[in-house]
Amino acid sequence: xFRAARRIFMDYLHVTRGLSFDDAEHISxxxxxxxxxxxxxxxxxxxxxxxxxxxxxxxxxxxxxxxxERVSKALVRQFNxxxxxxxxxxxxxxxxxxxxxxxxxxxxxxxxADNETLLSNYHVLCNYGVMRTKIGRIYRxxxxxxxxxxxxxxxxLQDLEDLGFSKTSVIKLVISSPVILVRDLNTxxxxxxxxxxxxxxxxxxxxxxxLTKSYNWIKMVDVPQxxxxxxxxxxxxxxxxRKNPDFLLDGSGKxxxxxxxxxxxxxxxxxxxxxxxxxxxxxxxxxxxxxxxRGEQFLAQIGASEEDIKKFVVSNAxxxxxxxxxxxxxxLTNLCVGRKRLCKLxxxxxHRLMEYTLGSKVDRLLKIDRAHESLSAKxxxxxxxxxxxxxxxxxKALKSFRGKGDELQDRYEFLVKSxxxxxxxxxxxxxxPQILNQKTNIVKSKISVIVNESGYPLSALVSxxxxxxxxxxxxxxxxxxxxxxxxxxxx
Numbered sequence: 160x161f162r163a164a165r166r167i168f169m170d171y172l173h174v175t176r177g178l179s180f181d182d183a184e185h186i187s188x189x190x191x192x193x194x195x196x197x198x199x200x201x202x203x204x205x206x207x208x209x210x211x212x213x214x215x216x217x218x219x220x221x222x223x224x225x226x227x228e229r230v231s232k233a234l235v236r237q238f239n240x241x242x243x244x245x246x247x248x249x250x251x252x253x254x255x256x257x258x259x260x261x262x263x264x265x266x267x268x269x270x271x272a273d274n275e276t277l278l279s280n281y282h283v284l285c286n287y288g289v290m291r292t293k294i295g296r297i298y299r300x301x302x303x304x305x306x307x308x309x310x311x312x313x314x315x316l317q318d319l320e321d322l323g324f325s326k327t328s329v330i331k332l333v334i335s336s337p338v339i340l341v342r343d344l345n346t347x348x349x350x351x352x353x354x355x356x357x358x359x360x361x362x363x364x365x366x367x368x369x370l371t372k373s374y375n376w377i378k379m380v381d382v383p384q385x386x387x388x389x390x391x392x393x394x395x396x397x398x399x400x401r402k403n404p405d406f407l408l409d410g411s412g413k414x415x416x417x418x419x420x421x422x423x424x425x426x427x428x429x430x431x432x433x434x435x436x437x438x439x440x441x442x443x444x445x446x447x448x449x450x451x452x453r454g455e456q457f458l459a460q461i462g463a464s465e466e467d468i469k470k471f472v473v474s475n476a477x478x479x480x481x482x483x484x485x486x487x488x489x490x491l492t493n494l495c496v497g498r499k500r501l502c503k504l505x506x507x508x509x510h511r512l513m514e515y516t517l518g519s520k521v522d523r524l525l526k527i528d529r530a531h532e533s534l535s536a537k538x539x540x541x542x543x544x545x546x547x548x549x550x551x552x553x554x555k556a557l558k559s560f561r562g563k564g565d566e567l568q569d570r571y572e573f574l575v576k577s578x579x580x581x582x583x584x585x586x587x588x589x590x591x592p593q594i595l596n597q598k599t600n601i602v603k604s605k606i607s608v609i610v611n612e613s614g615y616p617l618s619a620l621v622s623x624x625x626x627x628x629x630x631x632x633x634x635x636x637x638x639x640x641x642x643x644x645x646x647x648x649x650x
Contacts, residue, residue, distance in 0.1 A: 350379040458505070475509040573603075594628055613638050
């Protein structure tokens with residue numbers, strides 16, 4: 160039935176309404192919604208007869224043929240008594256949906272032939288080579304084009320060719336950026352002067368246009384100006400744009416500036432951005448920006464501090480921007496690790512992110528031997544302050560240390576900041592390694608009692624560091640006992 164309806168509709172447009180065969184054929188073939196609407200109008204007239212007026216037994220082909228005949232007759236009667244609004248199927252045939260073309264339907268016309276200006280400009284575009292199904296986009300974004308007087312549209316197309324664009328490029332331009340047909344071309348295409356300066360041809364840049372996207376050519380001039388302000392020479396700007404046309408075209412430069420904004424917020428300086436663009440990955444700019452944002456969210460979810468995230472983004476922008484990382488919960492589950500370990504792993508080895516991209520297989524990490532890890536950290540610390548690996552002093556210290564190995568460095572640095580000479584601190588640790596088993600606030604309290612309340616210098620603790628191992632109460636009791644002995648000549 161549908162094919163029969165479409166055929167009768169084409170005959171109506173061509174024979175009855177006088178449209179050219181090409182126009183009638185295109186409209187009938189590319190307006191399925193309207194054809195179905197026609198079928199709904201005559202659905203009662205094409206129902207199967209139930210009064211026995213037709214043979215009960217007939218072949219399937221014969222049955223279809225008779226149904227099509229009923230459809231054809233019903234539609235012919237419909238067209239004779241109820242003229243259709245020809246603008247609806249026309250708008251649908253040029254690529255517009257009903258919700259898009261309804262605002263454009265004329266209030267006082269139903270026949271296409273009555274709007275000669277519309278058809279004239281439509282034919283100019285068709286004859287120039289613009290696909291009929293793409294003309295709807297021009298209508299939607301620059302409806303004024305179809306009100307142009309005779310020869311105006313043809314002149315506009317020629318003006319674009321005069322700017323140095325080939326006919327093929329002009330077609331892509333008017334489909335992707337219809338507004339250029341109603342604007343001043345000299346104002347619209349200021350970026351062309353920049354392209355000339357960096358030896359980029361018109362047709363070369365146009366080949367990267369997407370017919371489904373819109374472009375603002377006026378805004379594109381901001382891109383080469385931005386690179387120039389960063390310090391890039393014209394030749395370098397040309398190399399950048401040739402390598403990444405998206406810098407210029409993606410969002411008419413908007414995607415580039417979004418990426419720059421993200422990097423600046425993270426703390427990137429001019430030189431950081433310069434280096435980034437020189438080595439920009441083979442990825443669209445908008446996806447680069449999205450990956451950075453996704454990466455920041457991922458780092459926050461695994462416990463990285465805001466400051467660490469900013470430093471990571473600046474230092475590893477190329478890795479982060481090139482990687483569409485999985486969600487944190489997915490990675491944690493697949494690796495079978497905690498957030499703290501994963502965070503440390505990523506911070507220490509940023510390239511690990513490349514293993515956690517969407518679609519990649521993530522294998523479980525090997526379990527860590529906590530005791531071995533702690534022993535390694537303690538040994539590493541002792542070697543860093545001058546202990547000889549395998550020596551008696553190191554064995555004594557390792558045997559005395561309790562707790563986590565990564566806490567030792569902080570406690571050592573606290574003693575140095577308290578006024579001890581680093582060499583003296585090492586001697587103190589060799590003599591009484593257990594002093595590093597205490598938290599810094601506790602050691603601070605003990606030093607205060609010995610120095611401020613008892614009046615002894617810090618050097619006294621170098622000679623007797625084990626005193627820092629005693630509780631404050633025990634320390635005070637010892638000093639009271641010592642003072643009692645002094646008063647009686649016993650010390």
